[in-house]
Amino acid sequence: MTSKNFLLTSLFCALWGIGISGSVLAESQTPPALESLRNLNAEAPTRRALNIQRWQTAEGARVLFVEAHELPMFDLRLTFAAGSSRDGTLPGLALMTNALLNEGVADKDATAIAQTFEGLGAQFSNGAYRDMALVSLRSLSATEQREPALALFQQVVSQPSFPADALERIRNQLLAGLEQQKQNPAKLASLELFSRLYGQHPYSIPTEGTFESLPRIDEAQVRQFHQQGYAAGNLVIALVGDLQRSEAEQIAAQLSAVLPKGPALPALPEPQAPVAGRYQVEYPSQQTHVLMAQLGIRRTDPDYAALYLGNQILGGGGFGTRLMEEVREKRGLTYGIYSRFSPMDAPGPFSISVQTRAEQTEGTLALIQKLVQDYLAEGPTQEELDRNQREITGSFPLSTASNADIAGQISNIGFYNLPSSFLEDFTRQIQQLTVQQVKEAMQRHLSPEQFVIVTAGPKVAQQPLPEPSADAPKAEPLGVPEH
Structure with a gap:
């Protein structure tokens, strides 16, 4: 070597x-x-320092910009508050609108758009989620590539033609996807979980739509959603790369000017606390998918760092977590078990997911509930805290390793109205947290009695769990994980 x-x-x-x-x-x-x-005495490794410059365009778009001249390229990410939580009575509308953006403009079809970006060495990407819709461009920064790439990008985002044939094709693709979901127990469990967890709140809306809603979406509804959701006042612009401040201002101003005029959409309502309970999705299988969730936090919650660290110890960090050690390593009940907070604009879920033998479902679920109860009551050990603090602060520099990574970070900072110092604050807070602070934060936001539990699998006779073993477990998980 x-x-x-x-x-x-x-x-x-x-x-x-x-x-x-x-x-x-x-x-x-x-x-x-x-x-x-x-x-390293708990000192964070050196990471890329970011000078985030912020301003607002005349039309109300919020802009975050980081100069980075190491490479002759730039990344542009547009984040609109136009995810599935804005679908209203037409689930799937946000996803269809976003998917149709690059299907056609006045003088180009989808193939011509793709070929033009490719010929310029540029990359276009898009996607829609619960909180947001994203549209991104990566391009060389030289004028001869940058200007035509930006011109086409602006046209795609602001003046899509929404061709009828493309609308029908995407509709059929989504309907085919819904048919495939019937054979995916993990997806069926997830849909049931969000429905039970959020009730009538917009987060319960399936991003991919439903069999009832997708056939009702037409071009007029897509255009109306685009007019409101893709308005300049509903936008965060993130720019990172080989640009001067004046060039970034010009790009942001031109983009903002050509978009529909309009304000930010209203804030999402507060979800009602769900009723804890157990729900079964019948599915013929040798294994059962278990999902457990309760309402978690907003992205702006001051306990974010403490909860992130606490969850890494419980089940968010892969091997070495409490859940993985007890459920997989000592008993061989699963290939993997994970927990996570998913903070969003409104309180997102805290969830635990696992897949296990159908005949061990009840025992596995009881074990997980006991592990969570004990962890919330006792908190982490000092050794667990120290190890995870090292791992988080050690890996965090990788979150800003590329311009695309930085664009993702600062777009979230802008979208969720976080301070420009958020990244520095996060690593500092992680390093300074104590066992007691992590324990109290987890107790403030989670309760072992408040879980909504969904299982997707067959009803079969249950067997007792194997005794924990410090060596290899007596029974390995059955086969490979399904789906």
Whole structure:
């Protein structure tokens, strides 16, 4: 191994808080250039400093800009508050509108649009989610590539033609996807969970639409949604790359000027607390999907860092978490079990997901409930806290490793009205948190009695769980995970 390759290996290991194998050391015959994070006295590794510049266009679009001249390119991300939570009585409307943007403009069809971007070395992407709709462009920053790429991008976002044949094709694709969902127990469980968790709140709306709603969506409704959801006042513009401030201002101003005129859409309502309970989705299978959830937090919650750290210890960090250790490693009940907070504009869910043998569903569920109850009551250990603080602060620099990563970070900062110092604040808060603070934050926001539980699988006779083993579990998970 060359010294350069060894340095890269050492850097990766240091960032992720892991050691370097003996075989690497033997081959190198030199000590590692970087030490493990255990020897950094809890100090965060150096990460890319960001100077986030912010302003607002005349039409009300919020702009966040980071100059980065290392590469001759730039990333542009538009974030509209136009996700499925704005669908109203037509689930799937936000997704269809977003998918149709690059299907045609006045002088180009979808093929010509794709070929033009490709010929300029530019990349276009888009997507719609519960909170937001995204449209992104990556382009070379040289004028001869930048200007035509931006011109087409502006046309696609502001003046899509919504061709009838494309609308029918996308509708049929979504309907076909709904048919496929009938064979996906994990998706069926997720749909049932969001329906039970959010009731009449807009977050209960299926992003992909329904069999009843998709046939009712026509061109007029898509155009109306575009007029309101893709208005300049409903937009956050994130720009990162090889641009001067004056160039960024010009790009943002031109984009904002050509979009529909209109204000930001109203804030989403507060969801009502769901009724805790257990719900079964019948599905013929050898395994059962188990989803547990309760209302979590908004993206702006001051406990965000403490909850992020607390969840990494519980089940968000993969191997080494409480849930993974007890459910997989000691008992072999699953290939993987994960927990997560999904903070959004309104309180998003805290969820736990696992897939296990159908005959061990009840025992696995009871075990998870007991693990969560004990964790909320006792909090993490100091060793768990120290290890996860090292891992989070060590890996966090990777979240701003590329211009696209930075564009994603600052678009979220703008969309959720977070301070420009959010990234620095987050790492500092993670480092300073104590066991007691993490425990109290988790207790403030979670209750072991408030879970909405959905299981998707068959009703079969149940078997007792195997005893925990410090060695290999007595029973391995059945087959590969389904779907």
